[in-house]
Amino acid sequence: MAGGENWRRLADYVVAGRVALGMRDRRSLAAATGVTERTLGKLENGQRVSASTLAAIELVLGWAPGSCRVILAGGEPADPAEPHAEEADPTLRYLAGTPGLPPDVVRGIIALARNWREGEAERKSEGPSRAELSPEDMTG
Secondary structure, X not given: OHHHOOHHHHHHHHHHHHHXXXXXXXXXXXXXXXXXXXXXXXXXXXXXXXXXXXXXXXXHHOOOOOHHHHHHOOOOOOOOOOOOHHHOOHHXXXXXXXXXXXXXXXXXXXXXXXXXXXXXXXXXXXXXXXXXXXXXXXXO
């Protein structure tokens, strides 16, 4: 479990959410999300998947953007009708107010942006990777 993330816990929530929506198998969820059955299999077996996969899952299961990360950290998925941080974030507020975009597209874009930002914050907290270090950093 890297960084305190409980991928098995998220897997249980995803399976329960899929079944609650009447999707008896991964094929149905794959069709609804655009995520491959193989990737969904990884997720449903507690393996790490990409932020874009998490965003697609949140959208189809009716969870607020960022809910998968909350579940991984031990919390509960949020209802998309509840107010969240996008009201305070000017970029997300701009995305939410873009005319002509269907609400599900807006939620998907916001989910991707939030997951990307959370991933960036995690990478920064882990320190620089070997590729980011200068030769002096590696010898000194």
